[in-house]
Amino acid sequence: MKAIKLSIASILLLSATLLVSFKCRNTNANITNTVGSLVSQQQFNALFPMHDKFYSYAAFVTAVNQLGDIKIKITRRAASVYQFIRTDKHTGKAAIVRQDGDWNEAWAKAKPDSSYLIDYGKFCTEKDIQTNKKELAAFFAQISHETRHGQDGQYNDGLMFTHELNTSLTYISDNDEYPAVKGKKYYGRGPMQLSYNGNYGYASDCIFGDKKVLLNNPDLVQTDPVVAFKTAIYFWMTPQPNRPSAHDVMIGKWQPSAADRAKGRIPGFGMTTNIINGEVECNKGDNMQSMNDRIGFYKHFLKLLGATDNNCACSCGKMKPY
DSSP states (O other), X not given: OOOOOOOHHHHHHHHHHHHHHHHHHOOSOOHHHHHHHHOXXXXXHHHXXXXXXXXXXXXXXXXXXXXXXXXXXXXXXXXXXXXXXXXETTTOOEEEEEEOTTTTOHHHHSSOOEEEEEEGGGTTTSSOHXXXXXXXXXXXXXHHHHHOOSOTTTOOXXXXXXXXXXXXXXXXXXXXXXXXXXXXXXXXXXXXXXXXXXXXXXXXXXXXXXXXXXXHXXXXXXXXXXXXXXXXXXXXXXXXXXXXXXXXXXXXXXXXXXXXXXXXXXXXXXXXXXXXXXXXXXXXXXTXXXXXXXXHHHHHHHHHXXXXXXXXXXXXXXXXXX
């Protein structure tokens, strides 16, 4: 019998293949297993055939894995006094990364606190495989529309722009907790086109545990692909004031109040559009081109991922924005 000689590269490749195979057999739905089982690199490239090399499958998976180790407990006092406790699930270390100056004031403590927990490891992992695929299709649809540069209706042109075309606008607003840094611009960057200093600072607290990282260097979102994908996942998973997260909408966790229903807000893909860009696209009827482009991407990706959404409330045409 001839001895088989393997190069170092071949051995490393074989080891990596065996490791992936083992993880895929593991019934514990960790983030690597779930993303790998929902979309392979080959499928990713088929979903985004014209994607900029910046938006690689490896960067996406790395972002999901790394951010998946983080959970944030957000507690609100009074109307707008916040505390963030960020926990690294890998090390178990928890730290207060934001506590507003009025946190210990008597007037802020006068009413009970409200808290919620964001576990970024639940991105496309929280439910059954069909629900997880629907969520991934919705996420991909939204980031595709935000970054598209091609022909309408082809749905092959997602993940192309790393930032919005007009970079002359600063997107600066008054924000005591996340003040803009002199000379920096906070125009739309990354898969979800993160905009405004308040959103950059909030995302930075959650992702890095330090608001200064992205406030001081917003260009990281267009120069570091892992950071770029993290900001998109952060936005998808994190509820904003008075509105749910897109994640909670797509997994059925969010249920509208009577006030929401009176404003046409119901669970479904259309609600994610309302969360992301409702003021521009929603409550304007069903012929809004940009809204329909998002819907087209969603249905396209559902088909390619082998998922269905037979009762899709895809339109936000009759939803009042926030």
